[in-house]
Amino acid sequence: MDAGYITPFVKSIQNVFSTMLQLPVTVLDPAIKQGNSPSHDVSGIIGMSGDVKGSVILSFKLDAAESIVALFCGERMDPDHADFADAIGELVNMVCGGAKAMFTDKKRVSISCPSVIVGKDHGVCLPSDVPCVLIPCSTDCGEFVIEVAIRENAAANKAAEQAAANA
Amino acid sequence: MNGVDAAGERISVTIERGGLSCTVIVRSGPESTLPTEADILAQLEVQHIHPSRILGGVVADLLARAAAEPGADQSEVVAQGQPAEHGRSAEFTLDPAIRAQLDAIQLRRDRLEEMPAGKLNAKTAGGQTSEQDAVDFRSQSAFVVVQKGDHIGQIVPGVEGTDGIDVRGHVIQAKKGRSMSVKLGESLRAEGSEVIAQTSGVLRYQIDRVEIDPVLEIRGDVDFETGNIDFPGCVNVSGGVKDHFVVRAGGTVTVHKLVEAAEFYTSSAVVLTQGMAGRGMGRLEIGGDLHTGYLDGVAGKVSGNLYVKREIKECRLCVERRVVCPDGTVYGGQLVSRQSVDIGVIGGPGGVETEVVVGRLAEIEPLADRISHLTHAVQVERERSEGELKALQERGKKLTSAQAERLTELQYSQVTCEDLVGRVGQAAAQLLNAAGSWTETKLIVRRAVYKGARIRLRNVVLEIRDMVQGPILLELDKAGSPHCHLRGASEPTPIGEIATIRDTGEDRDPIVRLRGISPHAA
Amino acid sequence: MKVMLIDDSKTMRNIQRSVLRQLGIEQIEEACDGQDALSKVGAFQPDLILVDWNMPNMDGLSFIKAFRKQDKSTPLIMVTTEAEKSRVIEAIKAGVNNYLVKPFTPDMLSQRINETIAKCSA
Incomplete structure (x- = not known):
């Protein structure tokens, strides 16, 4: 995966957390994720399509997710509450939206509505042909990771090149 | 050890190699006196040679040779023992890189001892002792410093050894290998045979102990x-x-x-x-x-x-x-504190130039500059696009497609400018909050401040005209204006009574400027 | 003053609602997507609409296009993560009056609401 796709996520996560939660995020060294092993207990997932396709997962330890949702919503919430998942979904939505706006070369990318999984030891299966970059993050509320498994859509790029050539 | 048979004195038995080998010699003589195999075996028994150590068929071969060549002595090794395999003690070997460092340190020490004292004390460039013998003793370390996780060495495991047996069937004791004589300190851990540093520190390597001192x-x-x-x-x-x-x-x-x-x-x-x-x-x-x-x-x-x-x-x-020196003096030079200074005396009776700066926000100043410039640029762009937009809108519905396109662009510019103004204002507010926790801008002088002292409270510059007896409290209020309290008085003393205000600093005070930009500043 | 909030995230609607309350706006209607909003907007008659872009069933852009066919004057602010220039232009062409990119602080949202109301009532 092009490293140019990682920096936007790092910048975006810091922007979202500092603006919406006033919570500074320390981003640690990214690494390639091995297998589909679960990272944490609560995962917000968003799909990307268009010039770039793949998935982005924001995965929190349960206590970190509880504290972060409490900061975001202004009240502590049970993880089973529907609004808990809603808040996690909105966070991953803002992170991805912010990141895709920073992609270079005016890529046209759409993001899906977020899905949220709450539960210990859940795994998220990603396409095996796309490497997943794991970006560990640390905050005063606890730890979480961003998993970015995206790649340029070759078919879309070819079509764009063709269109440019025809033009 | 030799034995001779009674029958013909023609058999001689020799035990050699510390009991590991037994040789029989059949001496030359007439065929009628040739000993039999039984004679030889009987002689070996006399010599306590263990039957299990006697080599099969060798005695018969020996007798056949003696019969074939009656005029010559014939000898043959007829029994053999098994030597003992001695054990080997376990030992610790240092990582080659660390070994090399220790050797270099020893070499450095030897050379240092050989060096005349005068040469060492000479302050030559880079700490080198001389041009011919360019050894930089300053930069060479006299210690081996290791980091947590570094490979320190290897444990070579010991071997126990195997006992042997001599030709008489006696056990030859093997020397046993001992456990490692070097003790590893708790700062080291063994991963299999590899020894790894558990902590960062200086390596202490002695003949019987290896450890890391943090x-x-x-x-x-x-x-x-x-x-x-x-x-x-x-x-x-x-x-x-x-x-x-x-x-x-x-x-x-x-x-x-x-x-x-x-x-x-x-x-x-x-x-x-x-x-x-x-x-x-x-x-x-x-x-x-x-x-x-x-x-x-x-x-x-x-x-x-x-x-x-x-x-x-x-x-x-x-x-x-903070600078905390309530019983001391700051004399000459420049002392800058981002927060507060509590000092006994500033300057001296001779009027030495002494500058004390309190609440300086050197890092904020360029940020405040950037925020100011950005705000100004955005405002200019906003007004320009607003004017053009109004003009276009006043044309009503008679817009060409190019004008309609321009209208959208201008609307975009307006939206972007408004967004930027909001975000820049937010950045200013965040910076102000941070600055508030960094700076107190408070100077306490316990005993006296002398003429020649220059005091800067953020961007306000004061020059002391004559000696002022303490205690003196100088601080800035929220608006960035200086206040002075002399000798514990509750009422402030006008600054002009003790100092000349060289610069009010108002227009450059980053805090004041940021307050102007951030609409929500406290 | 009546404000309609259109966002599929209840958390986001709650955040916007609390900002509106701080501005003294109490008459607030919520919709969870474009379709829901179209079904409520006629009865509620809002003075201002805050609308998200990415929503299930009917997205914000489709809502704006449909809404502008029947109402050309009610101020619309798009509050979305879509920050690319092409998207903002698309929204302006569809008829939004202002645009706020998520994430935002309460101050930024209230500032944008005030600006939009002031501009549209001028």
């Missing part, structure tokens, strides 16, 4: 004996630090005697029990607090608080937090 203890001075210090943990120096030596440390550094014109670069606190006579060449970059008796001719930065007992003389220091 504290570097220097008994004596930091000088040519020790070289420059570069250590990840705490350093404790019982002596002083000599001219031009450099101390770098990740932990707290304590020096019990005088520090000369040396350099300190640390991530944590530094305690200089006596003080530092830098003579204009001393350099400090301290990551934590600095506690010292005095400082003279030192420049640098202290990230924590500065605690001084007696004097700060001719120094140029920037202190990120």
Whole structure:
């Protein structure tokens, strides 16, 4: 995966957390994720399509997710509450939206509505042909990771090149 | 050992190699007196040769040769023992790179001893002793410093050994291998046969013990004996630090005697029990607090608080937090504190130029500049696009497609400008909040401030005209205006009575400027 | 003053609602997507609409296009993560009056609401 796709996520996560939660995020060294092993207990997932396709997962330890949702919503919430998942979904939505706006070369990318999984030891299966970059993050509320498994859509790029050539 | 048979005195038995080999010689003589195999075996039995050690068929071959050549002696090894395999003790071998460092240290020590004292004390460039013999004793370390996780060495396991047996069937005891004689300290762990550092520190390697000390203890001075210090943990120096030596440390550094014109670069606190006579060449970059008796001719930065007992003389220091020196004097040079200064005396009766700066926000100033410029640029663009937009909108519905396109662009520009103004205002507010926690902008002078002293409270510059008796409290209010309270008076004294205001600094005060930009500033 | 909030995230609607309350706006209607909003907007008659872009069933852009066919004057602010210039232009062409990119602080949202109301009533 092009490293140019990682920096936007790092910048975006810091922007979202500092603006919406006033919570500074320390981003640690990214690494390639091995297998589909679960990272944490609560995962917000968003799909990307268009010039770039793949998935982005924001995965929190349960206590970190509880504290972060409490900061975001202004009240502590049970993880089973529907609004808990809603808040996690909105966070991953803002992170991805912010990141895709920073992609270079005016890529046209759409993001899906977020899905949220709450539960210990859940795994998220990603396409095996796309490497997943794991970006560990640390905050005063606890730890979480961003998993970015995206790649340029070759078919879309070819079509764009063709269109440019025809033009 | 020899034996001869009674029958014909023609058999001789010899035991050799410490009982591991038995040879029979059949001497020459007439065929009628040739011994039989039974005679030879009987003679071997007399010599207590164990039957299990006798080699099969060898005696018969020997007798056949003797019969074939009656005129010649015939000999043959007829029995063999099994030698013992001695064991080997387990041993510890150092990592080759560490071994090389230790060898280099030993070489350095030998050369240092050979070096005439006068040559060492000469302050040649880079600490080299001479041009011909260019050994930089300052930069060479006298210690092996290791980091947590480093490979330190290897344990070569011992071998127990196997007993042997001699031709008489007696056991030959093998020497047993012993367990490792070198003890590994708790700071090391064995991963299989590899030995790994559990902590960062200085490697202590003795004949019977290997360990890592997280504290570097220097008994004596930091000088040519020790070289420059570069250590990840705490350093404790019982002596002083000599001219031009450099101390770098990740932990707290304590020096019990005088520090000369040396350099300190640390991530944590530094305690200089006596003080530092830098003579204009001393350099400090301290990551934590600095506690010292005095400082003279030192420049640098202290990230924590500065605690001084007696004097700060001719120094140029920037202190990120507070300066606490209520019984001491700041004399000459420049002392900058981001937060507050509590000092006994500023300057001296001779009118020496002494500058004390409180609440300086050097890092904020360029940020405030950028925010101001950005705000201005956005406002200009916003007004320009607003004017053009209005003009286009007033045309009503008679817009060409190009004008309609331009209208959209202008609307986009408006939206973007508004977004930027909001975000820049937010950044200004955040910066103000942070600045509020960094600066108190408060100066307390306990005893006196003398003529020649220059005091800067953020961007307000005051020059003291005549000696003023303390205690004096000088501080800035929220609007950035200076206030003075003399000798505990509750009512403020007008600044003009004690000092000339050289610069009000209002237009450049970053705090005041940021307040103007941030619509939500407190 | 009546404000309609259109966002599929209840958390986001709650945040916007609390900002509106701080501005003294109490008459607030919520919709969870474009379709829901179209079904409520006629009865509620809002003075201002805050609308997200990415929503299930009917997205914000489709809502704006449909809404502008029947109402050309009610101020619309798009509050979305879509920050690319092409998207903002698309929204302006569809008829939004202002645009706020998520994430935002309460101050930024209230500032944008005030600006939009002031501009549209001028």
